[in-house]
Amino acid sequence: MAKKLQEAEETIQRLQGGESSIERPEVNVPAPDTMVQAPTSFTNENLSTRMPLPPGPSMERNVFEVSPTNHQTRSNKSQDPNRPAPVNTDAAQDALAIDLSVDEHGKICYYGPTSAVHEPLSLDSPSTNSLGRGEGSKRTDLRSYLVSRAKESAIWEEFALGNASLQLGLPRQVMAKLLHLHWTWVAPMFMWVYRPAFMRDMTTGGRYYSELLLLVLCAHASKYYDSNHAQLLSSRVRVLLGDEIQKPSSIPTIQALLQLSARELAQGAISQAWLYSGMAFRMSADLGLQHNGPDIADLKGLDPVDLEIRKRLFWSCYFWDKAISLYTGRLPAVTELPRSPIDFMDDSAESETWSPYFEDTSPLTRLAPGQYPIMQSHAVSCFANSCKLSVIINDIIVQLYSKRSRAITESSLNDITTRLDNWRAASPIHLRCNPEFLPTICPPPHIISQNLLYFTTVILAHRPFWSAPAYYQVCMTAALSMEKLLLLLESSFGFENITYLMGYCIYTGASAVLEDAKNNDGSTHPTMQTFLRALNRGMAKCPLLERSLHIIIKGLKRAPVYRAPPDQSLSDTAALATINSYIPAFPYLDPVSPNDFDMDSYLNSMSMDAMASLDCYPELQIDLDEMMRHAPA
Structure with a gap:
């Protein structure tokens, strides 16, 4: 036990030391594969009535397409000679220089070309952390890196729960149950929060954790558990929210606002849901989350975890925007599509076991404990497909x-x-x-x-x-x-x-x-x-x-x-x-x-x-x- 505690303390110190102390792989994400044409005949579950297209201009985009770009290799003299040189896109770099900048605090900000407060970036030479498009081996390296980080974060969830329980004054057992309900019943559909980074930073106090976000997660999940907890947590959320929206845009605040929007919509508070989602979408644009491809690693040497979070959160915004638009009958607000494909590198949650059982949560299923078979979550592929x-x-x-x-x-x-x-x-x-x-x-x-x-x-x-x-x-x-x-x-x-x-x-x-x-x-x-x-x-x-x-x-x-x-x-x-x-x-x-x-x-x-x-x-x-x-x- 003493040895385990010592190892835990060493890892926490390493995590608190920042990402710079962790060696990150030089990896490239390949360009999206050309879409394979669907067969001309489908099974009887295909419902669409097929008719010949009338003559005229074809639609510009299909569901899988991204904007094409021409790729050109650049040399990087400072790169490790044992690794292939990263490949960068000149056109994409120029677009990034127009749209994005880094403020005095190191935060990525989005401004259009007409902005009077935006100084174009200089991206003459890519950083050693650049994640350009390249060979499949680089893609494998990136995936392996993120999966290993996710597994590492999982072992600290017990410590994170203990820390957060003391901070919020919420019984540890209650918090554990609410978070389990969130990851099982709420999170898989819209993937608002990247669990490995959130739980890691709950332990270390990192930038992907906030007290507001934790309270919102628990409040949203409490409808499956105890409505009394929901009221108590919601009142605390409203107090913290007033402070958070006075601060610069941040990823935890966007994640909290999206889930507040979802919760208010379910309760029938349409105006509040619409306004919360609108603030989240504005913050997302403020951070330039629509730019989530590998090339933005050159802006500030972003970690692969940062890139994964940005990509997931943008698509959470995009998907939720369509869901709330359908129910309210209003035009979508998030319409700009990123250049990079819908491809999430960390697939560790894909093979996790999904179970409706957790202590006394059996009322969530009509099957007695043990009757529900072992099933994989398939959460990552499900979210990407949605x-x-x-x-x-x-x-x-x-x-x-x-x-x-x-x-x-x-x-x-x-x-x-x-x-x-x-x-x-x-x-x-x-x-x-x-x-x-x-x-x-x-x-x-x-x-x-x-x-x-x-x-x-x-x-x-x-x-x-x-x-x-x-x-x-x-x-x-x-x-x-x-x-x-x-x-x-x-x-x-x-x-x-x-x-x-x-x-x-x-x-x-x-x-x-x-x-x-x-x-x-x-x-x-x-x-x-x-x-x-x-x-x-x-x-x-x-x-x-x-x-x-x-x-x-x-x-x-x-x-x-x-x-x-x-x-x-x-x-x-x-x-x-x-x-x-x-x-x-x-x-x-x-x-x-x-x-x-x-x-x-x-x-x-x-x-x-x-x-x-x-x-x-x-x-x-x-x-x-x-x-x-x-x-x-």
Whole structure:
């Protein structure tokens, strides 16, 4: 025991000594591989209706593309002769010099080319810590380095818990349980916090830890444990937040704000959630997190851990931005994509065991202790894949639902469905849940969430066109697939702990089956019953879902939809009747009718720009007669 304590003290001293005392590998991240073309035919779980693209300019970007750059090798005379010289990108370096700078405290800051306070950087010679694009061996070195650091940090979690417990005055056992709940149930979906750096710096007092962030983690997870703790922790969070936002932007503050946004959204506090996320996105831009490729190592000799954190946090912002945009029906705020690919180097969490059990947390699953089999988390690949899907979601929102883009064409749909097909085909097999061949026990909830989000995206892509029978059937098939996934989730975990993102997926699925339910048994329609049951049970811990539930119930009370035969022209009256029978695409915006938008209530909702809201009824933006003539049978 004495020897272990001595080793612990030595390691803590080494960690407190800073990263400069640790030898870091000279590693290069290779350029993203060329995307493999998806096969022309897919399995029956592929839902997109495929149509030939009309002639015209092709879309500029697919889900996997990044901006191409030309690479040129530079020599580095100070480099270790036993290692290959790093490869740098001249174009990328020039762009970085325009956008980024380092202040007097060594913090990276982002300024545009018109800034009056920005002095362009001089990047004539790369540093020895440069992570340029190079051979696969360098990539392996980087991955090995980060994985070894992650394993090293894991052994200090017990010490970190003890230190933090004394600092916050929170019982150690309670803190351990709350953090376990966070890493198990909250973290995998959006990956807000890079666990190895956070736990390491909780021990050493480093820059990736803050008291505010720890309290937010615990408060967010407390909904799975004890609501009394949630109230106590939240009051302390509000006090600390007032101080933190007076300080310069920092990564822990961004992480705390993102999770505060998520927590407030779940509670139904839409304005607070929107404002917290907005501050986080502004801070992210202030730190230039959209620049997270290997070339920024030249700015300040950043450690590979720093680069990994920047990349993960940017994509957390990007993904969360799309999630909150969908629920609130507002345009995305984070739209700039980085040059580097979505590729996270530390995959140590990928193979970790995911288990719903921890001491007395068995109420989180319907399975008795020991019944849930050993399953890998696959958290890293799941997050990366969700980020790729969020790029498509962004384009669906902007192209099909934005009021600033009034023309909705089938060419947009064709491009999006092709990209969705490619995404689904390229998804790792361990992340794909085929509704026709589901296991008996549900995989970890973040994997189910991703599959629900995929089918939701299919519905959102086809909703503007669903007056055409073929497109409507695509939406129906997606909704039925979602029901099967939800029944699997219910059998293992119940619906009491569903998230706000799951709730939006359920709401979207209900919107697709609403017409069929009204014509067949109403609220007793089997699929609609599943959706209503999920929202009803989930709103106890996620009050936001109550509004979605009420909108669906109100929609069920309306008259059934008139659907014209394919060979019959749709009059304006019939078209309007068809659309008015649907529920809005976004549950937060619920106008009386699509042509009678209440501007006063809209202004009172804290959104001062009507054009920033999304179109709840995109069906109004298309020529129904023209679409019906050209839609597939």
